[in-house]
Every structure is written in C-alpha cells, then in structure tokens.
Amino acid sequence: MVGVTLESVSKSFGAGAPVVDSVDLSIDPGEFFTLLGPSGCGKTTTLRMIAGFYYPTTGRIRFGTEDVTRRPPNKRDTGMVFQNYALFPHMTVAQNVGYGLKVRKVGRAEARRRIEEALEQVHLAGYGSRRIDQLSGGQQQRVALARALVIRPRTLLLDEPLSNLDAKLREETRAEIRRIQREAGITSIYVTHDQAEAMAMSDRIAVMESGRVQQVGTPQEIYYRPATVFVARFIGRSNVLSMPVVSAGPTSVEVQLPGAGTATVAAPADHGLRASDAALVSLRPEHVALASPDDPDAVVGRVTNVEFVGMATNLTVDVAGQPIMVSAVEVPGRPTIGDRVGLRMPVARMWVVKP
C-alpha cells in the first residue's frame, strides 16, 4: 500500500489553455479516492498522468516518497481498468489476466494459481479458456478488473469502468468493486462523471472543473458543505441564492433574507466577504419545506412548475423573481401551477459558497 501525491501538476497540450491546472492532491494509502467532474474537466488526463501515459507539463507526482513524474508507464506498477476495458481480443480470458504476470516473468505454476485466484475473486472461475467476444459487458469488465489486480499493483486506477454497463448492473458492480478493493486494501483512484457513483463508493472525492480541483472532501462534506457554486450544483441539485451581507464573522455571515429579516449563515473560514458584498447561499431543495401561505415563518411564492418523480414531488416556486426548487415527500394540498404557497427555508441548512 502506498499513497499518491500530486504537487501543483499542470498539463497543456500544444499552446492551448492547460487541461489540468495546478492540481494538488494527497491520496492516502488504502484510500478509495474519486476524481469527479463533467466531461472535459481534466479528470481522465489527471489519471493518465498518474498511470504515466502523459507526463505533466509542470509539477511532480509521487508514489509514497518515490518521484515517478517522468517514469514510463510500464515501470510504475499500477493496475488500470480502462473505460472500454481494453481487453486483448486475440487472447483468452486467462491469457489476458496472465499478461502482466508473463511480463513480470512469474513462474508458470504460480501464474496459473494467481490467475485462478483472480478469476475467482471476480466470480469468473472456470471462464479462463473463453474468448473475449464470448463474454457479456459485465463479465468483460470483471476480467479487466482481475487483470489489473492479479499483478498486485501499488495503486489501482479505474477510468469510468462502469459507464458501458446498464443501470442495474452498474449498481451491482460498484458494490463489487468496492468489496474487492477493501479486501485487497489497495489504494484506488477512480474517475467518474456520475456523482451518485462517486458518493456511493468513495472515501474521499475531488470535484474538478476546467482543469482545477474545486473541492476535496468526504461525500458528506461535499454534499453538505460545498465549496463553490459549481460543486453545490454538480452534486445533487441546489438552490444558490444571492443575499446581501449585513456583517461578516470568521465562520459565519449575517445576510439579508429574501422575504424579510436577517439571518446568520454558516460560512467557510476563507469566505472573504465583507459588509454590503453579495453572499451566495446554497440550500438543498429537500431542505425547503412547503407551508401554508399564511404561515408567519414562511416566505410566499407562486408555483411555476410541478414534477412528480415517484419518491418525491419537485416544485419550482417563484419568490420575488428568484426561482426556488423544492423537493418534498409529502405535499399538503397538492398545489398546481399558479398556486400561492409558503416556503420555509431553514437557516441551519444554509451554507455560504464561493462563486
């Protein structure tokens, strides 16, 4: 087990803007760490720099204390699962899994034992002599995982390994990957654009956008304490409301609320806001409660959209020109478009984010 450190790593292709821009990450030994972001955010490029397929334009990459920045990929001892699995079509399942062992000159008997073990681990015992095109997508995915694990790599790198599976298989497989990773206790770096997948699997997540890391934290931290507007909106759905600052404290800000009155809202220590600035306050739709328009604690608005999505009803309510999303399990009075409703917006659930 070994940790992975990125020190202000940047990558540009040609003369254009950097694809990865001054990324600092410190991944702990044994951790399941996810790079999460929309397509084009630089997450795959970052992973490929860790694998050695790209070299950083500037910055350092370390495995433990070892500097591997410009080491070729075959000398890094990482196991990678590719998005399209990259299984060798001219080899059997066992030959695919055994490729890394053969390169490492592992003895025939031991190689056979380890291949069998690896196939058992991914529930594919007895599939060794199959051709790759005789396997389903899910099975191919597990062969790719076995091939990466059998060499007992120092880190496991996974590049959107579930994106080619259907929704049901995806949920099963993500639990499976996490189980195998825990058993092997191997440092894993996982790339995905699917925030639900990232939340469900990761010890920690780095949210990336436009080549920059927006926030690093546990799924809970990222969900409840998003650092930026982007993170708040990318992870789940979020209302981001602009409120004038009345006064600023070290970890909180007093703001002018949309209806009337002021409230003190929690803020990160580096919020940098001063009186009369506009603070951006995030509030999850599921934390907004519907109330009667006559409720003295509620602000009043008009319903502009209603969607029933099964486990909840999503409403959009226009409050003084600002659309506010509401997600409610119980909807008293079944409001329809045009109705006046009251909204309770609990200040305890509000959080100041950066633009």
Next chain:
Amino acid sequence: MSVTTIASAPPGPSATGVDEGRRQPSRWDRLRVRLMGDQGWFPYLLVLPLALVLWGYVVQPMLATFAESGRGEGVENYLAFLRGSGVARSALLTSLGISAASVVLCGVVGVSMAFLLRRFSFPGRRLIEAVILVPAALPPLIGAISFQLLYSETGIVPRGLQRLFGTESPVLAFDGIAGVLLVHTFTMYPFFYLAASAAITGLDPSLEEAAYNLGASRMRVWRTVLLPMLTPALVSASLLVFMTSLASYTAPLMFGVDRTMTMQIYINRTNGNLPMASTYASVLGVVSLLFLLGMRWYEGRRSYRTVSKGTSHRREVRSRLGRWLALAGSLVCTVVLLAPVATIALVAFSVNGSWTVQVLPTEYTVQNFVEIFTEPRSLRPILNSLQMSLLATVGCVVVGVLTAYAVRRLQFFGRGLLDLAVMLAWALPGTVVAINLIAGFSTGNAFSFGQVLIGTFWILPLAYFVRFLPLVFRSSSAALAQVDPSLEEAARNLGAGWWRAFGSITVRLMLPGVLAGALLAFVHSVGEFVASVLIYTSRTVPISVAINNRMYSFDIGTAAAYGMLQIVLIFVVMLISGRLQDGGRVAREGAQWAN
C-alpha cells in the same frame, strides 16, 4: 420569518488548488511539450531512420531530377513548354486533354454503374457486381495489351464486325487517343464506381425521406439532396482519375500516342537526352504533387458521409420487358467486362506467329506454358520478378508498418512531413520515379553506400519499394485505425516495454491488414512495368519487360502466357486478401492499379 442564528458553524473544508503555489510553465516546458510530448525522445529514435529512408529514396532523387533538368540547355528545356509549337507543349496539352476526357468518361460510366447497382434491383445485378472490378484488376501492361488485341484495328472485335457486315475495313476500330481513352475508361471507372457506391450506401436514407416528407419531388430530391451529398466523393474520384491518367504510360505506348508527357520521358530517356527527360519528369512530378496537395486539402474539408441507421432501399424493376432488357444488358455487360481476361487466356494458348489476319487465333497449343517453365531463358524473368518483388515487399512492410505507426500513434515534430513523403511516393507517376532514381543513383551517394545503383540488381527492387510502399502504409494505417490505442496502453500499464507492447499487441492485431497490404505490394511489384522498362538491366529482366519484348517480336502467345500467369497470381492474392479480416477493402483497392 424568524431569524435564527447558528452559534458555531462546523469547520468547512477549504478548496484546494487555488492560486497559491502555482507555477507558470516556462518557455523550456512549452518547448519540451511541443517537441517531446508524452513519449520523451523515443519517437525520434524510431522516426529518424524512417525519415532518412524517405528522404534518401523518395525526396532526394526527386531533387536530383530537378538538378539534372537544369544541366545542358537548362531553362531552355522548361521554356519549351510555353512555346506555341514544339513537342513539349503539345505533349503537355495532350496529356492534360486525355486526363480531362478520362475524368468525364470514367465519371459517367462509374456513377451510372454505382446508381444502377446500388439503387435498383433487376435480374443479372449480382452477375455484374461479381465482375465489375475485373478489367481494372489487370496489371497495366496486360490490360493495355488485351484492349489492343480486342479493339485496335487488328483486334478481334473490329475484325469480327468486319466479317459480319462484309465491309472493306475493320468496324469500330479504336486507335490513337480514342484507344487510350478506351483503356482509361475501362481501367479507371472503378475510382468513380467505388467512391459513388460508398457515398450512396453511406447516405442516411432518412435524409432523402425527410426531403420527400417536406414535399420535394423526385427530381428536386436528386438535385438538392442526393447530388450535393455525393459531391465530395465525386471530386475525390475526379482528382484520382486525373492523376492516374496523367501518369498513364502503357495505354499511350500500346496505342502509339507519342505526344504525352510519359511517352516523351521514355523517348528522351532512350535517346539519351537525360536532361530533357528530367525536365519532363520534373514538370509531371510537380503537377502530380500539386494534385496530391489539392486532394489532401479537399479531403481535409468536411465530408457529408453520415452514419446510416436504416438500409438504403433499392427500386425493383418490375415490368416484364424491363426485366428481360435488364437481364440481356447485364449479360452483355458481363461479357464486355470479362473479355480482356478471356482474350489473354485464349491467346495464351495460341501458337506464336500463327495469328495474322483471322478474327481469332486458329492454332492452339500448351507449348507457350511448357516453354516458359522449361527453358531457363524464359523462366528467368519470372524468377527475377519474384525475387525482386519479395525484397521490395519486405522493405515495404518494415518501413510501411513503422511509418504508419509513427504517423498515426506517435507525437513528434514533423509528423505531417513524414506522412506527406509517403504519399508523395504514391502520387509520383512510375516514369517519374524511374527518372528520379536514375538521377539520384547514377553516381554513388550516402543512401546507396557510395555505390552506383543504376545498372545493378538493386535498382528495380528499390523502384518497387518506392512505388508500393504507400500501399503497405495505407493498409497498415487502416488496420491500425481498427486497433484501440488503449490496448497498447493496457499492455504498457501491465509492465510491458514499448517493443513488447508493440509486438505482442499492436502488430499482432494489425497483422491481417498488413498481410493484405504486403500481398498487394507483392503482386503490384510482380506486374510493375512502367518504371521497370526505363531502368531494368539485361541481367534482371522482369516479367513485364519480357512480355513487352515478346510482343515486339510477335511472340504474342508467349507474352499472353506470361500475362495469364500474372492474372492467376493476382486472383489468388485477391482471394486470400478477401479472406483476411479487413482484407475486403484492401482487395478492392487492389483493383486500382497505378498505370
């Protein structure tokens, strides 16, 4: 609304990666990225030898030809192309005129065939489809000879018609430029046929349906949707036919049209006027280069090929009369398409010298084949050709595969130039390649290790290598495009070094395509005539030159027998290529000989 105050907010995580500690890439970083990319110096180690080979055997000889053309009369030679009277100007104009006419004829034939076969369903359609590429599959010399035997003044068809109608002179005899155009039309219409077929099949039928749905009439749909969509394919095909016609040498040779660029190169070379031959070669080379650049520029633009989800529908020919006419037409068409091969096969069994004024040869024998295989003097050209072609093919495979890999997969400075150098070898007419080699290797230089190559065994394999390297390059490129780059990365990730990953994964998966390309290069080399006739030595006469010599001494039977052996070799190779995975496309390309 009540105002609540939170006593203490939980400590929020701070965002990382903000401006502190950020280093701007220095100029050296940028230069390193630009030159070395992510593969370090490695690409340069691989590319340098490839670049030297292409420079030494393709580019440098071409420059030597320029230098040679400046000797003696110098600029005078070039000015001859501008003068009103004189051979140079009329040769250039004739060549251009023949090429333009060939484009029109091939376009009409090829596009009509494509529409007939792709858009209509009628009895006999599959028959035509099976043989449509046969005339073009003949090596240029054999093709030109067969058309001469069939359609020239002394040919089978005009004499047969003369006999039939009892006229004084042969009917519908082709000679001179008309003969050249006949050969060009038959052998080059596949450029149009294949391009238009691919475009028609590639068209998304829903585009056409959308036009009909919006109320367009059949004519309007053709004018406003179908033809515009086909334009890119037609322009590419036109450029290809123009280039190939310009390079055509055997057709003018067989039909006695002396005033073309290629014939003038040959005539000046045999008369010993190398500077003038070099001048012609330079002009032809530059024109070909311009066409190559034009083609690349055009293909770089957007093409309309769409991914078809539905299948394009064929219109069934339903009326009884229509079906009979279609069947009869298909049969005639098939006979015409097969006639060249049938002629060679027939004549191969005729007794030398026995066929004079009759419509068909009268006396038959297998002696021609027996002679070829028993007389050492007759067998020699076959052995020569096989040996020289094998050598050239090995060279083509090594350089072609590595160059394709370098151009498609590696990042290095000058990648476009490497690609261009290979395609230059493809664009240069065979006669120009020969003159370039004469100019480049009449004296020793670094690339011939100080030896004079002209007049030695090595010059022909070198010519074949230069001419057919692009075939292996292109088929390797196409095969490589089918191999997912992440496969090689997976191998590298699992610990394999570059050579091991390249060998055990990439090359292994490219193999069918490479093999198909190599077979193609081999048969082209065995059939090569255009460059051979300018630079062969008496000790290394290749098959094609032997055929030509036999034709001159009226051993037509033996010449045809040699030709028949080549045809058999070609069809065997096309059969094998067709069997190879991805080989179908390569086999089709095999039908496009450079004349």
